[in-house]
Amino acid sequence: MTASLFVILLYLCLLPVISITLARQPRKDLPPWAICLSLVATETSTLTIVSVPGVAYLKGYVFVGLAAGYLVGRIAVAIWFLPLHERGATSIYRYIGQRFGAKLQKILSGTFLATRLVAEGVRLYAGMLPVSMLFASMGYAVPDLFLLVLIVLLTLAYTVAGGLKAVVWSDSLQLGLYLGGSIACLAVIWSRAGVAPFYWAPVFSHGMPPFTDPFSIAGAVIGGAILALASHGTDQLMLQRCLAAKTLNGARAAMIGSVFIVGLLFALLSCIGVALRDFMPGQSARPDALFPQFILTLPPVLSGLLVAGILAATMGSLSSAMNAMAAATKADFLSRAKFSLRALTVIWAGLLVLTALLFSRPNGSAVVFGLFIASYSYGATLGVFLLAMIGRSRDEKAAIFGFVSAVGALGLMSFVRIEGHAIAFPWLVPAGVTATFAGAKVFSGLRRIGLKE
Numbered sequence: 001m002t003a004s005l006f007v008i009l010l011y012l013c014l015l016p017v018i019s020i021t022l023a024r025q026p027r028k029d030l031p032p033w034a035i036c037l038s039l040v041a042t043e044t045s046t047l048t049i050v051s052v053p054g055v056a057y058l059k060g061y062v063f064v065g066l067a068a069g070y071l072v073g074r075i076a077v078a079i080w081f082l083p084l085h086e087r088g089a090t091s092i093y094r095y096i097g098q099r100f101g102a103k104l105q106k107i108l109s110g111t112f113l114a115t116r117l118v119a120e121g122v123r124l125y126a127g128m129l130p131v132s133m134l135f136a137s138m139g140y141a142v143p144d145l146f147l148l149v150l151i152v153l154l155t156l157a158y159t160v161a162g163g164l165k166a167v168v169w170s171d172s173l174q175l176g177l178y179l180g181g182s183i184a185c186l187a188v189i190w191s192r193a194g195v196a197p198f199y200w201a202p203v204f205s206h207g208m209p210p211f212t213d214p215f216s217i218a219g220a221v222i223g224g225a226i227l228a229l230a231s232h233g234t235d236q237l238m239l240q241r242c243l244a245a246k247t248l249n250g251a252r253a254a255m256i257g258s259v260f261i262v263g264l265l266f267a268l269l270s271c272i273g274v275a276l277r278d279f280m281p282g283q284s285a286r287p288d289a290l291f292p293q294f295i296l297t298l299p300p301v302l303s304g305l306l307v308a309g310i311l312a313a314t315m316g317s318l319s320s321a322m323n324a325m326a327a328a329t330k331a332d333f334l335s336r337a338k339f340s341l342r343a344l345t346v347i348w349a350g351l352l353v354l355t356a357l358l359f360s361r362p363n364g365s366a367v368v369f370g371l372f373i374a375s376y377s378y379g380a381t382l383g384v385f386l387l388a389m390i391g392r393s394r395d396e397k398a399a400i401f402g403f404v405s406a407v408g409a410l411g412l413m414s415f416v417r418i419e420g421h422a423i424a425f426p427w428l429v430p431a432g433v434t435a436t437f438a439g440a441k442v443f444s445g446l447r448r449i450g451l452k453e
Contacts, residue, residue, distance in 0.1 A: 002300055002304075003301045004303045004307065005138075005304065007304030007308055008134075008304050015174070016154065016157050016158040016161075019158045019169050019173065020158055020166050022166070023163065023165035023169055029245070030168055032250040032253045033254070033257075034168055035244060035245055036254040036255075037171060037261070038320070039238060039255070039258040040258050040262055041172065041174050041312075041320075042241070042317055043262065044262060044313065045126075045313050045314065045317035046126045046127035046313045046314040047122070048265070048266075049182075049313045050127075050288050050292060050310065052270060053270070053273030055270075055287060056273025058287060059201075060203065061274070062203065062215035063269070065204045065220040066214070066224045069221045069225040069228065070228040070259050070263075072221070073231075073232065074256055076233070077255055078252040078255045081233035081385075082248060082252060083248060085243055086243070087243060087245070087248075088244065091105075092236050093108045093109045093112070093236070095385075095388065096388055099388040104384065104403070105332055107403065108384060109328050109332035110332075111381065112237075112381070113328060114377075115373060116237060116324070117325070117348075117351060117355050119373050119374055120318060120321040120352055121355030123317050123318070124356040125357075127311060127315075128144060128148055128314070129288075130292040131151075131310075133293075134303070148353050148356050151318070155318045156345065156346065159319045160342045160346070163341075164240070164244060164323055166319075167320055170316065171320065174313065175316065177308060178309030178312050180305075182269060182272065185272055185295075185306060186268065186271055188299075189272070192279075193275070193278060193279075201270075201274045204216055204220060212418050212422065213424055220426070223429070224426050226426070226433070227371075227429050230375075230381065230382035231378060232255065233385065235381075236325075237321060237324040240324050241320075279294065323345065326344035326348055375410075375426070375428035375429055376428060378428075379428050380410065380436055381403075381432075382432065383406050383433040383436025383437060387402065387436065387440060391440070395440075395443075395444060399440055401440060401443040402435070402439035402440030403439075405436065406436040409432070409435035410428055410431065
């Protein structure tokens with residue numbers, strides 16, 4: 001057994017034990033710093049670890065620029081969105097049900113479940129690839145299905161046994177693992193080539209037509225801020241953690257603090273990607289394959305540590321998703337049924353494996369693909385939340401019409417091309433918000449003039 005496999009197996013054995021042990025400590029509340037780390041681990045999945053170096057290889061430190069927009073959006077979430085929800089609430093969509101009605105609550109929750117299923121399926125498959133490559137380099141051809149099921153079963157074990165507290169503590173441990181692995185990787189590059197590979201590269205990209213580049217100044221700062229407002233203000237996966245904080249101030253500290261850790265991680269991974277230009281020049285392979293290929297050239301223990309880090313990112317986002325999807329299903333659809341959260345978590349685990357096999361090979365960068373998927377629902381969902389927060393009307397039918405209008409408009413936008421380029425994902429969210437308000441306004445106007453019952 002190689003040193004790489006030993007490190008990976010050691011991680012897989014210790015993680016469930018440590019997570020469940022911490023979750024069963026007598027302390028009932030979760031500290032803000034643990035929630036902060038869990039937020040980062042949840043949003044920075046395998047797609048981040050694998051894809052950001054590939055994007056940096058091609059474009060430079062553009063993900064660091066995107067973090068600037070995230071900061072603005074999360075401050076807004078901390079100020080205006082977190083106070084909307086009760087501490088310990090199981091579903092954030094309950095707020096929409098209180099403002100508009102149960103039907104719209106179910107629509108938003110169902111949309112979250114559908115888009116999260118696809119996004120997490122892509123993440124799961126991406127996290128399995130480096131493990132598969134490691135086995136292949138040793139002469140073992142392990143089937144994808146076997147590895148996917150193994151990863152899900154291991155994650156399911158501590159998610160079901162320890163609940164949300166185990167998920168938060170495991171997220172914190174896993175974030176520390178892949179942060180440490182990234183730093184160790186940079187140290188190896190530094191020892192091999194010195195400071196030379198870490199040359200200047202752009203923080204914002206330019207040259208593409210307006211609204212088609214997610215990493216332009218406007219796309220990263222303005223679009224990124226609105227995207228963060230949606231992803232962290234209206235997504236069960238993210239807000240569930242903050243609602244586990246004992247106080248509102250603790251939740252706010254976790255939310256705002258998370259963006260600085262995200263920025264640090266983006267910077268570390270971008271440095272690796274830029275440095276890979278010297279080690280692997282002129283690569284024409286998929287961007288997501290570059291970092292895993294480089295990992296296999298590292299010393300065995302470090303290679304195993306980094307593959308374990310990628311597994312950590314996969315299992316962190318996976319456990320968070322399964323827990324959040326089960327909680328939303330129970331609270332929004334099956335509150336009177338006898339289904340337990342554990343049973344629902346197992347069901348969603350099985351569906352995630354099937355989805356990973358169906359949505360396994362996106363073209364281009366997987367992290368951009370994942371953000372693109374999420375942005376379709378984020379725009380319409382954020383639009384409904386803003387209608388509830390600042391709109392005077394409590395007309396559920398108008399809000400539903402606005403939501404459907406936004407989804408339809410975003411679907412049409414997927415066919416729009418500007419000089420051959422699709423609309424960038426940060427701009428889908430503000431477009432969805434605008435369409436939601438416009439649709440609700442039109443519906444209300446038609447009702448007033450008697451054209452709608």
